[in-house]
Amino acid sequence: xFKLWTKLTGVAATAMLVIPELVLAAGEKASLLVIxxxxxxxxxxxxxxxxxxxxSHIYFTIVTVIAIPIIxxxxxxxxxxxxxxxxxxxxxxxxxxx
Amino acid sequence: xxxxxxxxxxxxxxIFWPGLVxxxxxxxxxxxxxxxxxxxxxxxxxxxxxxxxxxxIGTDIAHMAGKSLISTMRHGKFGNxxxxxxxxxxxxxxxxxxxxxxxxxxLERIGKVDMIVRWMYVILLILIAWMVFxxxxxxxxxxxxLKAKGQDVDKLAxxxxxxxxxxxxxxxxxxxxxxxxxxxxxxLPIFISFVTGWLAGILxxxxxxxxxxxxxxxxxxxxxxxxxxxxxxxxxxxLYGAGTYTxxxxxxxxxxxxxxxxxxxxxxxxxVATKYIKGYGIRIAFGIAVVGCCISVIMKLIPKYIDGTQxxxxxxxxxxxxxxVAALSLYILIKMIQGAKQEVAAKKGRA
Numbered sequence: 001x002f003k004l005w006t007k008l009t010g011v012a013a014t015a016m017l018v019i020p021e022l023v024l025a026a027g028e029k030a031s032l033l034v035i036x037x038x039x040x041x042x043x044x045x046x047x048x049x050x051x052x053x054x055x056s057h058i059y060f061t062i063v064t065v066i067a068i069p070i071i072x073x074x075x076x077x078x079x080x081x082x083x084x085x086x087x088x089x090x091x092x093x094x095x096x097x098x
Numbered sequence: 099x100x101x102x103x104x105x106x107x108x109x110x111x112x113i114f115w116p117g118l119v120x121x122x123x124x125x126x127x128x129x130x131x132x133x134x135x136x137x138x139x140x141x142x143x144x145x146x147x148x149x150x151x152x153x154x155i156g157t158d159i160a161h162m163a164g165k166s167l168i169s170t171m172r173h174g175k176f177g178n179x180x181x182x183x184x185x186x187x188x189x190x191x192x193x194x195x196x197x198x199x200x201x202x203x204x205l206e207r208i209g210k211v212d213m214i215v216r217w218m219y220v221i222l223l224i225l226i227a228w229m230v231f232x233x234x235x236x237x238x239x240x241x242x243x244l245k246a247k248g249q250d251v252d253k254l255a256x257x258x259x260x261x262x263x264x265x266x267x268x269x270x271x272x273x274x275x276x277x278x279x280x281x282x283x284x285x286l287p288i289f290i291s292f293v294t295g296w297l298a299g300i301l302x303x304x305x306x307x308x309x310x311x312x313x314x315x316x317x318x319x320x321x322x323x324x325x326x327x328x329x330x331x332x333x334x335x336x337l338y339g340a341g342t343y344t345x346x347x348x349x350x351x352x353x354x355x356x357x358x359x360x361x362x363x364x365x366x367x368x369x370v371a372t373k374y375i376k377g378y379g380i381r382i383a384f385g386i387a388v389v390g391c392c393i394s395v396i397m398k399l400i401p402k403y404i405d406g407t408q409x410x411x412x413x414x415x416x417x418x419x420x421x422x423v424a425a426l427s428l429y430i431l432i433k434m435i436q437g438a439k440q441e442v443a444a445k446k447g448r449a
Contacts, residue, residue, distance in 0.1 A: 072358060079363050096253040097321060
């Protein structure tokens with residue numbers, strides 16, 4: 001059973017790394033576009049961000065892929081905190097179909 | 099009123115940011131409640147806000163990954179996520195998706211398949227809606243019969259029980275799924291996720307809309323577990339999708355983060371609402387969402403047959419989807435507030 005799990009986890013991890021575009025909801029396929037962000041009117045973090053995009057899509061992707069889950073978790077924890085103030089039990093529920 | 103608009107540094111357009119937050123709340127609520135990414139609802143909303151199409155899908159997927167992660171965290175605390183089942187299903191989903199996507203590219207090379215794919219989507223949505231409402235009708239009939247006999251109905255009883263037949267297949271390895279509460283051959287979730295992944299690949303959709311009912315009707319997950327486990331899959335695959343689209347220069351991270359601010363709260367509301375709405379409540383609302391999605395796809399098909407209806411149908415389809423998002427979000431929000439009020443009152447009563 002342990003071997004099966006090791007294999008399944010390995011296949012899943014590899015698949016996640018090599019299979020692209022799993023969540024393409026109802027849209028056209030993405031093709032490589034040459035879009036250049038106009039940095040002339042930007043300053044501060046916006047200029048840095050747009051420059052990062054223009055200079056390297058790889059770095060921009062790394063920043064996005066790291067930022068999204070971190071921001072998601074932080075906002076989730078914050079929303080959790082707000083929710084817990086209501087005074088309801090947030091750790092259990094009754095599993096019932098009707 | 100300039101402060102209500104924010105400049106998107108990559109695409110260079112200014113967007114009404116409260117619109118992004120509201121859209122995030124709406125799809126956050128629905129996603130957390132139904133266990134799906136809900137991109138078919140987001141893209142028309144982003145278009146209305148003036149978002150360039152080139153960035154709409156990537157931005158949507160990036161926000162979807164974060165939103166699904168938030169919902170998965172909350173569902174996980176409730177015990178609604180079967181991680182073992184989720185990991186096994188990723189294997190089948192990925193393999194099926196890739197074969198489906200390759201197949202559609204091959205079909206495109208030999209002829210125009212766009213219309214066939216769209217009609218396939220319509221038929222699939224009709225089948226899902228039929229499955230949901232047939233199940234509800236069967237369960238109601240069963241309830242009536244048992245009540246007439248003076249017997250109690252089991253709280254986990256369901257109408258359609260195809261999964262019981264599939265669970266009889268004892269092909270090793272047999273695996274017990276603790277959170278979902280059943281034991282079956284590992285090949286069952288692998289096969290079902292392969293088929294749903296294949297369909298998603300052919301149709302060019304995320305697949306939450308297909309996977310959620312498949313988890314219920316073919317694999318036998320209780321509704322709440324199906325919702326939580328599906329979100330776990332969406333969170334993982336969504337992050338990969340975000341990476342792919344961003345690498346192709348199609349993501350506006352600022353917009354995704356703004357949407358995520360609303361979605362964080364919406365996802366909490368949608369997830370907590372599942373605590374107060376029983377499984378069949380979720381199934382019925384899901385069936386309504388599927389019907390709405392189906393009508394919107396048909397509306398997009400009409401201009402292909404009747405000239406001069408493109409603009410009208412585009413407006414009607416967008417109005418329908420956004421109206422559906424608003425109505426369902428409001429319903430879920432009200433149910434969540436009512437449930438929370440009752441729980442707090444009961445707590446005070448006991449104290």
